[in-house]
Amino acid sequence: MTRGFDRAEFAARLDAAQVRMDAAGLGAILLTTEADLRYFSGFLTRFWESPSRPWFLILPRAGVPVAVIPSIGAALMRQTWVEDIRTWAAPDPWDDGISLLADALREVGGPIGLPSGRESHLRMPLDDFELLKAASGLHFVDDHGIVAALRAVKSEAEIAKIARACGIAGRAFDRVPEIARAGVPLDRVFRDFQRLLLDEGADWVPYLAGGAGPDGYADVISPAAETPLAPGDVLMLDTGAVWDGYFCDYDRNFAVGLPSNSARDAHARLIEATAAGLDAAQVGAQASDVYAAMAAITGGGEGAGRLGHGLGMQLTEGLSLSAKDDSELRAGMVITLEPGIEVAPGRLLVHEENIVIRAAGPERLTRFSGPEMPVI
Amino acid sequence: MTRGFDRAEFAARLDAAQVRMDAAGLGAILLTTEADLRYFSGFLTRFWESPSRPWFLILPRAGVPVAVIPSIGAALMRQTWVEDIRTWAAPDPWDDGISLLADALREVGGPIGLPSGRESHLRMPLDDFELLKAASGLHFVDDHGIVAALRAVKSEAEIAKIARACGIAGRAFDRVPEIARAGVPLDRVFRDFQRLLLDEGADWVPYLAGGAGPDGYADVISPAAETPLAPGDVLMLDTGAVWDGYFCDYDRNFAVGLPSNSARDAHARLIEATAAGLDAAQVGAQASDVYAAMAAITGGGEGAGRLGHGLGMQLTEGLSLSAKDDSELRAGMVITLEPGIEVAPGRLLVHEENIVIRAAGPERLTRFSGPEMPVI
Numbered sequence: 001m002t003r004g005f006d007r008a009e010f011a012a013r014l015d016a017a018q019v020r021m022d023a024a025g026l027g028a029i030l031l032t033t034e035a036d037l038r039y040f041s042g043f044l045t046r047f048w049e050s051p052s053r054p055w056f057l058i059l060p061r062a063g064v065p066v067a068v069i070p071s072i073g074a075a076l077m078r079q080t081w082v083e084d085i086r087t088w089a090a091p092d093p094w095d096d097g098i099s100l101l102a103d104a105l106r107e108v109g110g111p112i113g114l115p116s117g118r119e120s121h122l123r124m125p126l127d128d129f130e131l132l133k134a135a136s137g138l139h140f141v142d143d144h145g146i147v148a149a150l151r152a153v154k155s156e157a158e159i160a161k162i163a164r165a166c167g168i169a170g171r172a173f174d175r176v177p178e179i180a181r182a183g184v185p186l187d188r189v190f191r192d193f194q195r196l197l198l199d200e201g202a203d204w205v206p207y208l209a210g211g212a213g214p215d216g217y218a219d220v221i222s223p224a225a226e227t228p229l230a231p232g233d234v235l236m237l238d239t240g241a242v243w244d245g246y247f248c249d250y251d252r253n254f255a256v257g258l259p260s261n262s263a264r265d266a267h268a269r270l271i272e273a274t275a276a277g278l279d280a281a282q283v284g285a286q287a288s289d290v291y292a293a294m295a296a297i298t299g300g301g302e303g304a305g306r307l308g309h310g311l312g313m314q315l316t317e318g319l320s321l322s323a324k325d326d327s328e329l330r331a332g333m334v335i336t337l338e339p340g341i342e343v344a345p346g347r348l349l350v351h352e353e354n355i356v357i358r359a360a361g362p363e364r365l366t367r368f369s370g371p372e373m374p375v376i
Numbered sequence: 377m378t379r380g381f382d383r384a385e386f387a388a389r390l391d392a393a394q395v396r397m398d399a400a401g402l403g404a405i406l407l408t409t410e411a412d413l414r415y416f417s418g419f420l421t422r423f424w425e426s427p428s429r430p431w432f433l434i435l436p437r438a439g440v441p442v443a444v445i446p447s448i449g450a451a452l453m454r455q456t457w458v459e460d461i462r463t464w465a466a467p468d469p470w471d472d473g474i475s476l477l478a479d480a481l482r483e484v485g486g487p488i489g490l491p492s493g494r495e496s497h498l499r500m501p502l503d504d505f506e507l508l509k510a511a512s513g514l515h516f517v518d519d520h521g522i523v524a525a526l527r528a529v530k531s532e533a534e535i536a537k538i539a540r541a542c543g544i545a546g547r548a549f550d551r552v553p554e555i556a557r558a559g560v561p562l563d564r565v566f567r568d569f570q571r572l573l574l575d576e577g578a579d580w581v582p583y584l585a586g587g588a589g590p591d592g593y594a595d596v597i598s599p600a601a602e603t604p605l606a607p608g609d610v611l612m613l614d615t616g617a618v619w620d621g622y623f624c625d626y627d628r629n630f631a632v633g634l635p636s637n638s639a640r641d642a643h644a645r646l647i648e649a650t651a652a653g654l655d656a657a658q659v660g661a662q663a664s665d666v667y668a669a670m671a672a673i674t675g676g677g678e679g680a681g682r683l684g685h686g687l688g689m690q691l692t693e694g695l696s697l698s699a700k701d702d703s704e705l706r707a708g709m710v711i712t713l714e715p716g717i718e719v720a721p722g723r724l725l726v727h728e729e730n731i732v733i734r735a736a737g738p739e740r741l742t743r744f745s746g747p748e749m750p751v752i
Contacts, residue, residue, distance in 0.1 A: 046597075052495050073595075091494065119428050126496070127493055194581075
């Protein structure tokens with residue numbers, strides 16, 4: 001599988017945005033975050049880990065994208081399909097790209113759409129945003145959800161990358177018995193599981209969470225403690241591993257020795273709920289329908305706020321499988337099914353799989369778990 | 377070394393903020409980003425990788441912090457020193473914590489300071505920020521740089537964590553001959569070096585960059601290509617590895633077989649520049665002084681925009697070693713010295729070390745490299 005995307009794919013993304021910008025009466029869209037900027041440019045780097053420099057990509061209503069970026073990124077941006085690249089020596093405490101950006105935006109003309117809805121943020125200092133408004137004299141508005149709507153429906157090339165990330169994690173999960181058993185501290189398991197993911201081909205491991213305990217775990221977002229695994233524990237590992245900039249996001253539960261009856265039954269119920277979610281994940285259904293199908297089996301409750309979500313260039317993106325989300329499922333959307341059950345007060349069990357919505361019915365991207373937890 | 381910090385350290389951080397808020401006439405400071413929120417609460421999780429949910433921490437001018445967070449984070453937040461925790465089931469498409477946050481802010485009273493200067497951003501949708509302003513009726517202003525100023529000066533406990541991360545990376549760099557030699561593809565080296573970092577005790581590896589080529593590398597932020605290392609290449613690996621939420625950020629260059637004379641000379645000059653930067657990094661000096669000391673030896677130029685930067689809870693944070701940055705060095709600041717040289721057109725060599733500024737003179741946190749590149 002080759003890395004990156006054909007130039008035609010970027011052209012199609014831009015074209016789709018321009019049709020919508022035209023309809024919405026926007027002069028341009030201004031992008032500032034890693035995933036949005038990468039979606040339209042192909043600019044892939046881990047350098048976003050540094051908050052010091054802002055990065056800008058302008059999608060004009062007509063014509064080609066304009067990158068306004070720190071000079072440190074010029075060589076890499078020149079490897080993408082973007083040709084109009086304007087740089088400054090960042091960080092500049094007195095003018096961190098603002099006058100350069102204002103000029104570029106004025107050439108294109110407003111109003112300027114900014115992703116402003118759910119999950120978005122503006123990745124630049126608020127002080128600089130005020131300076132930009134003043135320097136450009138342009139009107140900044142919501143992007144009408146254009147960027148989020150386009151990113152929600154994946155191309156076949158994107159789906160293939162997510163599937164590859166899922167495969168990498170699947171092979172790493174198969175090898176968990178090599179690294180986890182009674183007596184091994186949980187933080188050691190976390191460290192070693194990341195090593196397995198890299199060994200199986202992950203480019204990097206932006207996310208790993210999990211937990212362990214006799215009837216499940218207290219929560220699913222804590223860092224690992226040094227507590228050793230004990231017989232009777234359920235161990236859960238949940239990873240967002242990346243291949244070529246695309247995530248998988250799923251988990252597996254393991255029984256350390258014989259699990260309690262309640263944990264075993266809860267796991268079987270989670271598998272049943274996942275199957276019900278899969279059946280409900282049809283084109284035209286709402287996110288809330290898939291939620292309802294799973295909640296009917298788990299006994300309801302949105303403990304974590306939702307029972308699954310969109311997935312792609314980010315660990316989570318787009319819709320939420322919750323009672324309140326009326327987003328319509330469309331072919332090409334990639335989502336997670338993530339039911340959870342409170343096995344005992346304050347003790348959770350969570351299960352997660354990844355699928356893609358297809359016209360002919362949902363397709364599994366992960367090798368779905370059976371009802372019985374593997375014993376380690 | 378124990379994880380986390382004493383309660384007294386958090387109390388001291390809050391107290392220092394409150395003294396400054398009082399002087400600046402702020403009613404509260406509102407925090408929305410991972411590092412800012414963690415600095416004042418101790419809330420440490422990789423869950424920020426998901427953009428779906430906003431997180432809020434309010435520092436009132438008097439009294440204790442108030443966390444307004446998604447319910448999925450309640451169990452973990454209860455393990456911190458924060459006691460006033462208010463939650464909602466996020467994501468909520470219709471009110472994603474905004475009315476809860478507006479109520480909490482009104483209790484405290486404005487004006488509300490938001491980190492708005494260099495490197496900051498507001499991690500919530502712009503649409504929600506407008507709703508918050510309307511719902512609270514409060515005035516939102518810059519935080520007067522209070523949060524950035526406090527975070528810039530590290531406590532001994534913070535310095536110890538950074539030093540530990542530096543030690544982990546140092547041991548991994550020592551083992552590079554195990555994984556890199558002529559014929560090994562660069563992407564394999566990247567994957568295996570991350571495995572070494574985990575093996576040596578890193579909790580996770582948020583950042584790895586590097587490059588390879590006969591007279592250096594084309595840039596320092598690109599993902600690794602599949603190109604095999606060749607005799608005569610210089611291989612550079614630059615990592616931000618994390619222990620207990622604190623980063624190291626430094627690199628090492630390796631000669632694959634015998635390096636070219638120009639690469640060898642350039643490396644020796646980088647070591648000399650680093651030593652000059654170390655000498656200049658005295659309490660009371662400006663960031664620009666340290667830049668000038670190094671630039672005098674490398675021949676000047678701010679190719680990457682700067683020759684070093686602050687370091688701590690983020691890979692890069694705070695000041696920049698550049699001609700334009702007049703930030704004053706203070707005891708307890710942790711910085712990187714990162715001179716670069718263009719060895720041939722479009723071919724760079726970069727070297728980086730980490731130090732802490734002390735009243736008695738700078739202290740090395742990394743085991744400084746000698747002038748000769750290790751040969752692999």
